[in-house]
Every structure is written in structure tokens, then in C-alpha cells.
Amino acid sequence: MEQTNYLKILRRRWKIVIASGIVALTAILLLTPTTGGLSESYTATATLLQPPDGRESSGGLPTKVTALLVTTGPVPAAVADRVDYTGDVASLSQLPQVTADPSTGVVTISVTAETASRAAAIADAFAEETIAEATARSGGDDPGVQLLQRAIAQPAHTGPITWLTTRTGLAVVGLVVGLVLGVALALLVERLDTSVRDRTDVHRAYRVPVLAEIPRMRRSLRRAHALVLQTQPASMVAEAYRSLRSSILLIPSHVLQPIGTDDARAKRHAEHSRPQVILVASARSGEGKTTTVANLAAAMAEGGRRVLVLDCDFRRPQAHLFLDVPDGPGLSDLLHAGEGTQDLLALSRPTAVEGVRLVTAGTMVDLPPALPTRIAGILAEARGLADVVIVDSPPMLIGNDAMDLMPYVDTILVSCRSGRLTHDQADRASDLLARMRVPVAGVALVGARPSAPLSQMLPLRGAASSSTYRQKGVRVGEPAGEQ
Ligand SMILES: Nc1ncnc2c1ncn2[C@@H]1O[C@H](COP(=O)(O)OP(=O)(O)O)[C@@H](O)[C@H]1O
Ligand SMILES: [Mg+2]
Structure with a gap:
């Protein structure tokens, strides 16, 4: 790597x-x-001095014997009494490290304890009790053992x-x-991690070009269902949506010719040099469809186009939240009503964005309305009401609604939120698109960390050849270049 x-x-x-x-x-x-702390133990050393071996005064003890007295006999028990040692006397007797030098008569007693004062007190107690025991053993005569240096404590470890x-x-x-x-x-x-995250993953999974990478949005904006094109028109996210608009509008009509032999549709596509009805679809929910629908609509309207948004996501309708329109009668009412009783124009409402009108999903009933019955007529009517029609839809892998819409739109924009989809799920969605034999413009990769500077993200020329993406029969809209 x-x-x-x-x-x-x-x-x-x-x-x-x-x-x-x-x-x-x-x-x-x-x-x-x-x-x-770990190293905060202290060692205190008391030093005894007696005549060197061979020059003992009468009653004196050899240095090694004096050293032996420190840890054996009555000394440890006497020390335990003096320093209020609560443990076993035998373990106290193990505490001092004793050295004896017969040539100089020096005996050192070193004791390690948690605090400096405790170490010094125990070492001094051993030294003094040893002198007392040596005196007792010499029958009251001065054994010549004296305390040369009282204990001074130092941290137990030194150096790095x-x-x-x-x-x-x-x-x-x-x-x-x-x-x-x-x-x-x-x-x-x-x-x-098997999720689809970046351009390369999307290419591999969907086999269509990435039209734009929409940078990750701040949490506060996401929570507020903010329409970034209005609230932060100069942000990277807004620029990315403008780039998406350009990419879609640059798709030449011949690329959008349907694959089948449907003459009526071929004629319709020939009439429009640019896709007029755009379906925004995704494999799963939460992939940024509605965010994309609303911001793309605002980006389209910036260029002076009349835009109509149709919220066909009857399972989780949210377009009205982004476009700031109160929920109310909409498409489901139209679909449930008998033919000719209501018209689309009456249901389309102005939004917070000039030039964008919205037909909401409408009154929610337990069973979402059956789309196939009247959707062809509704989309045909929509074409007459606006320059661009953008359709929000439920997830492709849940229910059939998105597939019911596909035959009547000019192109499909797939919204794919970075990290949300496994390759397996993307493959299944890609297979569905291939089976529907509808032209797919490409993917909007939402919430991605840009893999290239924005300037390189705009044109798609050379990003991938259409033949590459037709492997699974998915029809790809590639931009023809600047217009
Ligand atoms: N550019 C982005 N960066 C980060 N999160 C995003 C972005 N766009 C959308 N989202 C978040 O993704 C989630 C799903 O968005 P939404 O548009 O409701 O998806 P869908 O309509 O596919 O269910 C929301 O929490 C939304 O805030
Ligand atoms: Mg949605």
C-alpha cells in the first residue's frame, strides 16, 4: 500500500x-x-563502624558477626517494636541489605520503604538495635561498634x-x-470494510461514472435539512452541486437514447437535447437522495430554469423539509383520485427557492399508492410545466416504486453516500438498473472526501469510457464536453 x-x-x-x-x-x-508511584520507593543506608578485624578490642566482635546480628537473633523483633511493624518479624528480618568489610570494620544497613522517612527510621532502628545487641553480647564492655552515619534516604532508582x-x-x-x-x-x-467509499469503489460497484463528489456536510446543516445552495451558496458543497448540474446538463441526447426499440421514447429524446426528467435513485435509504434532489433543483433554478420537484418517496417523504413547503395534498392524492379530478399544476406549490415548485408526496395512507396506474400521465403532464423535472424516489432495494418510475424518465442519477453501501448491495442495485435498461447519467458520491481538486472533478471526459460501463447493460450518459 x-x-x-x-x-x-x-x-x-x-x-x-x-x-x-x-x-x-x-x-x-x-x-x-x-x-x-512505581519508582517512588526510597532506600536509606545507615553505617556502623567498628575496629577492623584482627584489631578488635577486648569484647569486640568480628565484622561479619556484627553484620549477622542485624538480621538474626533478637534485633529484628526489637526493631519491629520500635517502628510499629505490623507484619511478620521474619519478613522484617529480610528487609535490610547488609554489607560488612572486615578490612575497614564498616557495616552498612540499607532498607527500602515506600517513604523516605519510613526507610530511614527502619534503617536507624536496625543500626541502633544492632549496637545494643553487640553491647549485650560483650558482657557490658564497649564492643567498639558505633553509628558512623545515620540513615539518609534516596529514591530507590536512579538514571533514565x-x-x-x-x-x-x-x-x-x-x-x-x-x-x-x-x-x-x-x-x-x-x-x-466492504463498503463503497470513493470514486474507485463506485466505478467498481456501479460501473458508471461519478458525476460529482459532494463533500461531507457539517452535522448542524444535516440536522436542519439545510438547503446548502441557499444557506451557504459559496461553500464547497454548493459548488459540488453546481458541478453536478453541469455534468447532467452536458449529457448529449444521443447518449440518452433508450436501448430498446420504443419509437415513442426515441422521438421524445430526440426532441430534447438535454434530459428533462431526472430520477434521483439510490440502493438504500439515507444515501442523500432528497438532499441531492433539493440542492440540484436549486442549482438548476440558478440558471433561470423552471424546475418542478416531484416527491415520489411515499415511504419517507422529505423534499418539503428542504424546500420549506408545509406538507399537504400531493401526488398520493392525485394517484388515489379518479382521473381528471385533480391536476398537477394545482398541486404544485412554490418553494423557498425562486423558480422551483414542489409537488409533495401528499396524504400518507397505510399502503403507498400504486404508481404504474397513472404515473406515465403525471410525468407527461409534468414535462409541460417545467424546463426540468426532478423526481425523488424510495430506495431501489426496498420495494418496486423506483423501478415503476424508471421507464418514464429521461435519465437516472444514482445517489451513493460514501461508506453506507456494501459492494454486494451496490452490485444488486447495479443489476436492477441493468435489467431496467434505462439510461443512467452517473453517480453523485455524497459525503465523500474529495479524491481530486474540484477543478478536476468537473469534466468527466476520459474518466471512463462508455463501453466500460456498458458491461452490465447499464446505459451511461457521458458529457460531450463544454457547450
Ligand atoms: N454531503 C453530505 N455529507 C454528509 N451527510 C450528508 C450529505 N448529504 C446528505 N447527508 C446525510 O445523509 C442522510 C440521508 O440524506 P437524505 O437526503 O435524507 O437521504 P435519502 O433521501 O436517500 O434517504 C441525512 O442524514 C443527510 O443529512
Ligand atoms: Mg429521502
Whole structure:
């Protein structure tokens, strides 16, 4: 994998890396004591001095014997009393590290404890009790053992290892290890992820060109069902929708000739140099269809075109939220009413966008209206009411409504939200489109991180040849170039 690919993956999966670092850091902080810390133990050394061996005064003991007195006999029990040692005397007797140098008569007693004062107190107690025991053993004569140096405590570890064994040091090490594991996990997740994410994935799954990559929108805008073309007309998202408009409008009519031998449709396409009725479809719900319908309509209207939006998503109608139209009678009422009782013009309502009118999905009933009965007439009527008709639809993989609409539209724009669809689902949707033998203009890849600068995203020439995309019989609209 190239270096840039690694960076891309890390940009996409940064949350895993950070979460892993935080988990490791928290674990270290919970598992290490809050006070004291690992290296915060102290060693105190008291030093005894007696005449060197061979020069003992009368009653004096050899240095090694004095050293032995520290940890054996009555000394440990006496020390336990003095320092209020609650544990076993035998384990206290293991505590001091004793050295004896017969040539100088120096005996050192080192004790390690959690605090400096405790270590010093125990070491001094051992030293003093040893002197007392040596005196007792010499029958009251001065054994010549004296306390040369009272205990002075020092941190138990020195050198670079000290820093590593502090709580802070361990936390830093834990954080670094956590982040490294996070990177490994991110790469693993990426490898196991089978979702359609970028241009390459879309090409592979749908076998049609990506007409535009719509950058990821901020959460606040998404929640508000904001019409970006109006609220943030200079944003990258708005520019991407304008780019999508251009790409669709640049599709030449000959590319949109239907594959079948339907003469009436061939004539109709010949009449229109550009697609007039555009169906926005997607494999699953939540793929950005309605967002695309509303923003594309606003982008079309910017060029002075009269746009009519038909909300044919009877399962989850939302176009009115983006276009700021109160819900009310709409297409379902028209479909349920007898022929000739209501007309489309009366149901189309002005929206917050000048030049865009909307026919809402209408009154919701338990069973969505059957489209095939009257949809041909309704779409034919719609053609007479606007320059461009944009149709919102339910997901292709749920129900048949989108497929019922397809025979009557000029082109299909597939909305594909990055990371939402598995390759398998995209394949199934692609197969459905191929079976319907309808011209597919291409895909709007929604919420993607742009894989190329915007300037490179505009023209599609050379992006893929139509023959490549016809492998599954899907008819592709490629732009002819600038017009
Ligand atoms: N460019 C984008 N970036 C990020 N999220 C988006 C973008 N466009 C749409 N979405 C989000 O995707 C979700 C589905 O959008 P919607 O248009 O309702 O899809 P559909 O009509 O296909 O169900 C919504 O939460 C919407 O905010
Ligand atoms: Mg929708």
C-alpha cells in the first residue's frame, strides 16, 4: 500500500486511533497507584563502624558477626517494636541489605520503604538495635561498634530507568503503545470494510461514472435539512452541486437514447437535447437522495430554469423539509383520485427557492399508492410545466416504486453516500438498473472526501469510457464536453 493510501486511511479512521490511545492511557492510569508511584520507593543506608578485624578490642566482635546480628537473633523483633511493624518479624528480618568489610570494620544497613522517612527510621532502628545487641553480647564492655552515619534516604532508582517507571512515564508509554495499536486496528478495519467509499469503489460497484463528489456536510446543516445552495451558496458543497448540474446538463441526447426499440421514447429524446426528467435513485435509504434532489433543483433554478420537484418517496417523504413547503395534498392524492379530478399544476406549490415548485408526496395512507396506474400521465403532464423535472424516489432495494418510475424518465442519477453501501448491495442495485435498461447519467458520491481538486472533478471526459460501463447493460450518459 502506498504511503498516501496509509494517510488516507488514517484520516478516515482517526477516531479508532484516538480511542485506542485513550483506552490504553485510561487503563494505565487506573492500574497504577495515584500516590507514591512505581519508582517512588526510597532506600536509606545507615553505617556502623567498628575496629577492623584482627584489631578488635577486648569484647569486640568480628565484622561479619556484627553484620549477622542485624538480621538474626533478637534485633529484628526489637526493631519491629520500635517502628510499629505490623507484619511478620521474619519478613522484617529480610528487609535490610547488609554489607560488612572486615578490612575497614564498616557495616552498612540499607532498607527500602515506600517513604523516605519510613526507610530511614527502619534503617536507624536496625543500626541502633544492632549496637545494643553487640553491647549485650560483650558482657557490658564497649564492643567498639558505633553509628558512623545515620540513615539518609534516596529514591530507590536512579538514571533514565527512573523516568520510565514513574506513573507519568508509564502513561506516556501506554499512550504511544495505544496509538500504535490503534493504527494497526484502523488498517485491519479498513481491510475488513466492504463498503463503497470513493470514486474507485463506485466505478467498481456501479460501473458508471461519478458525476460529482459532494463533500461531507457539517452535522448542524444535516440536522436542519439545510438547503446548502441557499444557506451557504459559496461553500464547497454548493459548488459540488453546481458541478453536478453541469455534468447532467452536458449529457448529449444521443447518449440518452433508450436501448430498446420504443419509437415513442426515441422521438421524445430526440426532441430534447438535454434530459428533462431526472430520477434521483439510490440502493438504500439515507444515501442523500432528497438532499441531492433539493440542492440540484436549486442549482438548476440558478440558471433561470423552471424546475418542478416531484416527491415520489411515499415511504419517507422529505423534499418539503428542504424546500420549506408545509406538507399537504400531493401526488398520493392525485394517484388515489379518479382521473381528471385533480391536476398537477394545482398541486404544485412554490418553494423557498425562486423558480422551483414542489409537488409533495401528499396524504400518507397505510399502503403507498400504486404508481404504474397513472404515473406515465403525471410525468407527461409534468414535462409541460417545467424546463426540468426532478423526481425523488424510495430506495431501489426496498420495494418496486423506483423501478415503476424508471421507464418514464429521461435519465437516472444514482445517489451513493460514501461508506453506507456494501459492494454486494451496490452490485444488486447495479443489476436492477441493468435489467431496467434505462439510461443512467452517473453517480453523485455524497459525503465523500474529495479524491481530486474540484477543478478536476468537473469534466468527466476520459474518466471512463462508455463501453466500460456498458458491461452490465447499464446505459451511461457521458458529457460531450463544454457547450
Ligand atoms: N454531503 C453530505 N455529507 C454528509 N451527510 C450528508 C450529505 N448529504 C446528505 N447527508 C446525510 O445523509 C442522510 C440521508 O440524506 P437524505 O437526503 O435524507 O437521504 P435519502 O433521501 O436517500 O434517504 C441525512 O442524514 C443527510 O443529512
Ligand atoms: Mg429521502
